[in-house]
Amino acid sequence: MNTPTVQAFLHEETGTWSYVVADLPAARCAIIDPVLDYDPKSGRTGTTAVDAILRWVRERGLHLDWILETHAHADHLTAAPHIQRTLGGRIAIGAGIREVQATFKPIFNLEADFATDGSQFDHLFADGEVFAIGGLTGRVIATPGHTNDSVSYLIGDALFTGDSLFMPDGGTARCDFPGGDAGKLFRSIHRLYLLPDDTRVFVCHDYGPGGRAIECETTIGAQKRSNVHVREGVEEADYVKQRKARDATLAMPNLILPSVQVNIRAGALPPPEANGVRYLKIPLDAL
Template structure:
């Protein structure tokens, strides 16, 4: 069976202005997560991407140290935030989107295929009929090719499933925010063994992104270092990824990638925070409502994953 053709980029990228927004990264070593503020200093306009709520898995305590770093930066730069973007439902950290929205205003946005993720994990967590599976917990649901603006910079949402069905990459000027779709060239690509993930789909999503200009800046959601370097890194270009990514550089076939990814994924343990993260993040980062004793609870389903 031959590989499927690579889907063209959205038509809304035609004549896209690849001017360079300013980008500030915030790295959390505990979860290896990078959050971003992308902004237009002149217009004082900004978006926040893949924010993080600090969570101690042993005690069940949440804090806002990481999110407050973003708040302080926004205040120092006197920025206005319209969009709080999620690239996907993260399985390794809790989102701070509701906290940031409370402090800054703005709209929480994600890809429209969040509904598929909600349907699958709604069953896993036995969320019941009160949990809506229509994405209505989010303020904005982006379809492939949807556009938005951050000051003078044009943004385009690009559907890049494979790691999860709802993964969305955001091209803002010349800056591409890819979530967990791909990592640094010396580390490779994201796992595809979560419910709804698919290695062949991920390969096509990455090759789709590789249709962008080689000098497009790519910002990653995680880094785990590698055997070849001691420092964390989270930025590469499309051109460098095409030449050097150890999993999906030019010349790697879909069949080769699927074989590698499937074999590798079979050796990986589940992320430490997958159970608290997914049930919170599929609900747009909202923590569960308090029960009749005033206490909030997360569920830990047994033998579900």
């Protein structure tokens, strides 16, 4: 089976697309990049959005094999632990998470015993690693550049690119976070461009450039022809110059500080302090 069923879910508050990828005949699935509701004004978390995904899975009688993160996101908190408590499944991310943890542990001055070996996750994927979802074959493609841990998941004919690629008129992700590298991202995208043109591409975000309707799906062929940042004929040096100039104009994402310190823990909230309350840190003048 080379054509998985893909169901997209938009988390409107953060503009994030999450996906269920399913082998319906085998009743097996994976969930990619799930979002935990979070109100930065009150510090309250919620599961309304992700519970809609869980209902879709349950209504079809699917067994959850994997909860796949494309990277430690900077714009939303992952709902992976809530999904795992509810439906099971293994939480996985690229092996580059170790570098991201090592980078951000001192920025947040995390507890001394916070491990930077990725052990908070059930599985760390190596570049090129193969995995299964029922009769579907998945392959991991390391795509660093936006972050050091960024990976894309090729499952059957469907490619899930995280933040590395947006829709063609949206271009590519920023590369100015700690550990980001525009040259790496350019080379990562060209790895993806080696895939067949009819490969379906599912993005993690779309901001509707020019006011068009929000979308989530395109193809490798469309990206190669018309991606506004990386398309056929664009050289690496030109892309890096353009990306750096663009990134210099961008504000930090609204939720980067709470998101990263939770997501590098595989979605676990920080340990409670002596009063039983968990706290997120806001480092001043650090980013």
